Amino acid sequence: MSAENYVYKKEVDWSLFNYGLSIPISHQVIFRQIAGRFIERGESKEITLYLNGRSYKARLNNLRIDPKYKNHVDMVHIRYSAGSDIAEALRGCFSRSYAYISRLKELQPPGSKGRIRIPEDMKEYLAIYTTEYDDSYILEPIMAGDLQAYRESIKDRKERMVEASIDYDVIDPGASFSETKRLMRIRKLNRKIGENLKILYGYRCQICGRIIGEEFGSHIAEAHHIDYYVTSLNNDSNNQMVLCPNHHSIIHDADPRFDRKRMLYLYPNGLEQKIVMNLHLY
Ligand SMILES: [Zn+2]
Ligand SMILES: [Zn+2]
Numbered sequence: 001m002s003a004e005n006y007v008y009k010k011e012v013d014w015s016l017f018n019y020g021l022s023i024p025i026s027h028q029v030i031f032r033q034i035a036g037r038f039i040e041r042g043e044s045k046e047i048t049l050y051l052n053g054r055s056y057k058a059r060l061n062n063l064r065i066d067p068k069y070k071n072h073v074d075m076v077h078i079r080y081s082a083g084s085d086i087a088e089a090l091r092g093c094f095s096r097s098y099a100y101i102s103r104l105k106e107l108q109p110p111g112s113k114g115r116i117r118i119p120e121d122m123k124e125y126l127a128i129y130t131t132e133y134d135d136s137y138i139l140e141p142i143m144a145g146d147l148q149a150y151r152e153s154i155k156d157r158k159e160r161m162v163e164a165s166i167d168y169d170v171i172d173p174g175a176s177f178s179e180t181k182r183l184m185r186i187r188k189l190n191r192k193i194g195e196n197l198k199i200l201y202g203y204r205c206q207i208c209g210r211i212i213g214e215e216f217g218s219h220i221a222e223a224h225h226i227d228y229y230v231t232s233l234n235n236d237s238n239n240q241m242v243l244c245p246n247h248h249s250i251i252h253d254a255d256p257r258f259d260r261k262r263m264l265y266l267y268p269n270g271l272e273q274k275i276v277m278n279l280h281l282y
Helices: 014-018 029-038 085-093 095-107 144-154 159-167 177-200 245-254
Strands: 006-011 020-024 044-051 054-061 075-079 125-130 136-142 222-225 240-243 257-259 264-266 272-274
Touching (some): 125 177, 144 177, 159 222, 177 222
Parallel strands (some): 044 136
Antiparallel strands (some): 006 125, 044 054, 054 075, 125 136
């Protein structure tokens, strides 16, 4: 397994430019499994973040949560100050988001605590991955322009083909090099989120509960996007589901509707198929 494991997909917001981010580790399987290697509960330590080939210092904190708070989400925090090099680098990297939020903040009445929402087509993200070193992380920015280019590149393609290119990391030979490089980050993040889920389910299909290929010492699972990715460009884990190749093909062929309230697929012929395993959808 590669050392670059998925940690988190952070939507760019004001906190990222000023003090850091919080990572809920409940669904981040690999990171949670090895979180103890990275940080003990209640511990705080210095870490190195790599962004666009440069390294930056920050702190990793794991707050000890009082056990009397039930339903708490275990969190790990990456922290730095507004004047730090990493904060400045992130403001430079996501200059569009920074300018947008800054302008709206100026318009807000003083002391206002309202959270500023960035319009969907302007949203930017920071992907975080582990490295082979316990105290170093890779940060990969995904800019609104990259997402726009990616949307363009897949808009006439079939969902199943785009998903296959993500699942099996097949690169479109027709894409130009610079385009490929920009878009590879988006495909990688999508794949890493899917991989994280496959590990969470032990490569079992969420519909039939089977591991395909187990008797051959293999396991074939695919990540399906509930709202089709070519139209939604939504790769959040809450929009992805782990399926065996058969159920995945049936879903794309029959085009059932997913009912999130009842956690089932409703087929055009009236059949209802419940999800038998669910550890992450809500
Ligand atoms: Zn299945
Ligand atoms: Zn699919």
